Amino acid sequence: MTATEEIKAGIDVFVEKSSRRLEEIWENPELAYEEHIAHDTMCAVLEENGFEVTRHAHGLDTSFEASFGSGGRLMIFCAEYDALPDIGHACGHNLIGVASLTAFLALASVLKVTGQPGRIRILGTPAEEHGGGKLDLLKAGAFEGADAALMSHPMPSHYYHDTHGVVGAAGARLVAKQSKLAEYRGRTAHSAANPWDGINALDAVVAGYNNVSLLRQQMNPTQRLHCAIIDAPKRTNIIAGQTSIAWQCRSPKMNDLQSLTERLCACLHAGALATGCELNLKDETAYSDLLINDTLCGLYQSHMTGYSQNILKVDPEYIQASSDFGDSRKKGVVTHHWSFTEAAGSDVAFQICLTVGKCLALCAWELLSDDSKYEAAVTDWKIARSE
Template identity: 35%
Template sequence: MKEIESLKTNIIDNIDSQCKELFQLSHRIHDNPELGFEERKAASWLSEYLQNKGFQIETGIAGLATAFMATYGQGTPKVAVIAEYDALPKLGHACGHNIIATSSVGAGIAAKAAVDAFGGSIIVIGTPAEEIFGGKIDMVKAAVFDDMDIAMMVHPSTVNAATILALALNNLEVEFIGKPAHAAAHPYKGINALEAMILSFNNINSLRQHIKEDSRIHGIITDGGEAPNIIPSHSAGLFIIRSMDNVYLEELKDKVLNCFKGAAAATGATLKYRWEEKMYASMKNNMIMAGLFEKNMKSLGRIMEDLTPSYVIGSTDMGNVSQIVPSIHATVAIAPPNVTVHTSDFSAAAISEAGNKGLADAAKSMAMTIVDILGYPEILENIKKEFHSS
């Protein structure tokens, strides 16, 4: 359709003309890193910018002070563009969320043209605390995404990809209570809580051979005793259990728990444990949306990874959104492959020229994908069919 092509040209021009402001906003957020649920500056700068471009702003979404929704247009289809803007302790914006935030804001503003042409609405949703608290999990629970038709975001990376493999996860806190005793004089009077913890690791390592390949179990010991001449009466650890399959994760959690229970029985220590209430879900990539996004990224000259993701990137709370709304969590390359996220090199990349280029290309590709979806109602129908059939 000719209209689609001219709208896409219009979008590219719109992002190019906004570039200077978007880069400034991105760098400003980068210069003022704020931890999860404390992103007051970022949330207000982003919503102010959107408000100046004609969006209606609501703040304090889902009871979260730094979550916001910025809406343009009315009615359906409702397109959610997701902005993350939290930083990491000590490392600042080493995950490049300044780019996620500003590319989504830029995309939302450029895609206004698609709403004007075809109807529907664009909602830029500010989702706090991706790194530590999984803010989107709270927002999913509060039904924020329930009436959205699709959702999308782009994370900076070292590769250009329309899809990701992100695992479901649950955190586990474990404690063993033993009994202290002099380690040389009366060791038989003690119950060794540290041995229970070490045994648990060994049990988990025995289990590891027999779990599904895309699963992960990893942990640390946070308390291992007071002194080498005292039988440790207390030990503690933090563990993360992950899998691609949300259902298999439940099965795996039982198996891991048995590793701790077995260690408790063997040593006589008492086990206490607590599963974190919030669980990250795995990413359900909508392949039709991914295909459109890929085509639009290619039109900007980017070379894309295979559409079927082949390696795990970790976990993200966008997984929880993707389980209830057809979604993509794409990536855009802003650094060479030897740079890894959550490092100071990646933080530098997030405000580099390549970072700025990534921001602009991500915004353009998302906005062009919105044009495709709002412009062809049958595409949206197929996106939903795929979502419900997989």
């Protein structure tokens, strides 16, 4: 049998044995670092398929790890499974978990049969939507020794269909992101009896917000600033003594992100200055922009074509959200919205995920078994990093 046939056979066994159990992840959406059901379900499926699993891996309660193979290069499949507050799996991370699990099980079955040198690992990577679990895992050494790490991300397929007539993209240019938390401290007073004795922390948030609104018209269209008020007053008759607001800045490259972040900070400081509040500005998670690897994108695109799925090699535009391959063809479906939650739980999405997993497995297989393709991918990575 060829690698492709072996991978198909491996997947069929997996689908028969375990795939339905994975629906539990979609049915029970869990927030960042609290993905206990997802963690237990993924671990159970791996164990059912005969793999030894390290639960609660790398000091993270909801991370896990399983490995297979020996010698050769090391490929890591990253499995996400966190959801969003109130809107469930509106980013489809349940599908990322399924695709990566599919890839791991399929490629393990090929390595078993062929005896090809090479090691593969599935790594449970919690907390993508909030906190940055992969950064924790990176710090804990979970990616040490890896030659490549692979993952997919669902997108509504009309996103690419309308503009390019295809259902997805192998490479997506994801922008860099910096998060900031602004905590304003003022002084409480009675809102009617003696407001002049108060220092209004709500006004500081509002003034900072308005400053950012003015800044937006001077920003590059590829940049974004968006926020959520975290701590707001609950009473109208008290001048707010304490408030906080979380901001996120996004820009295509890290360098531009830095100057945008400085401009945001100036707006927030101005809010404090105007109202007389103290400002405590905290740095939260920063994500680097995603580099495009031409060789890897080409491999993935050609395998998807083999399954009659036409996708772009690389999305020419920067997208302000997540990457890869979509599910429902329905119009009006957008990520971080209920419409996508529904799509992410559909049978169509699940079936496409299995295809995505097979193609990830085939890409990893080529990186393990073909030195020239691996070297080409490394060269692309070095070029992308130096740009």
